[in-house]
Amino acid sequence: MKINWGTGMVLAMIGFISFIMFFVIKMSTNDKYQHDLVTEDYYQQELKVQGNMEREQKGNKLSQNIRLKQTEEGILIIFPDSLNISDITGKVFLYRPSNKQFDFETPISLSNQNLLIPDNRLLGGRWNLTVDWQYKGNSYRFKKEITY
Missing domain, CATH: 1.20.5 (Single alpha-helices involved in coiled-coils or other helix-helix interfaces)
Incomplete structure (x- = not known):
């Protein structure tokens, strides 16, 4: 044919x-x-963008902002030395872009200027770290993408 x-x-x-x-x-x-949105409440988070940007700018205007250091024990979040640690409150949120099941949030409780995110909670790869913290009535935000 x-x-x-x-x-x-x-x-x-x-x-x-x-x-x-x-x-x-x-x-x-x-x-x-999986084709999930970045967060479940994406639209509510979008409404908070301007406030988040203002808190990040306030953090950047500090004489010393939060610093990160990767150690063998995990990720060390170092708060400014000039601040009284008993007045610092807030939370640390680690977001894993590749899988939301590994996302976690931990409250800030300091005994010195450092907060350790233990190695056993972190998988190798990319993480988005967000620290929302308050000091004496002022709100600040620190955001950084890290590869662990």
Whole structure:
């Protein structure tokens, strides 16, 4: 049987469409490929952007901002030496872009200027670290992307 060019074009188009549809269905139904939003309450978080930026700017205007140091024990968050540690409150949030199941939040409780995020809580790879903290009624924010 001989196939003319019109029939060949139709068969090629049907084959291409079938190929694309196979991958669309496979990606949307397979649990391995999750298509989640960055956060569950994305729109509420978007409304807070301006306040977050202002708190970050306030933190940057301090004579000494928060510093990070990677050690063998984990990530050391170093608060400014000039501040009284008993007046520092807040929380540290670590967000794992590749898998939200590894995200965690820890409250800030200091016995010295340092807060240690233990190594056993961290997997190798990229993390987004956000420190929302308050000192004597003023709110600050520190945000950094780290690779551990």
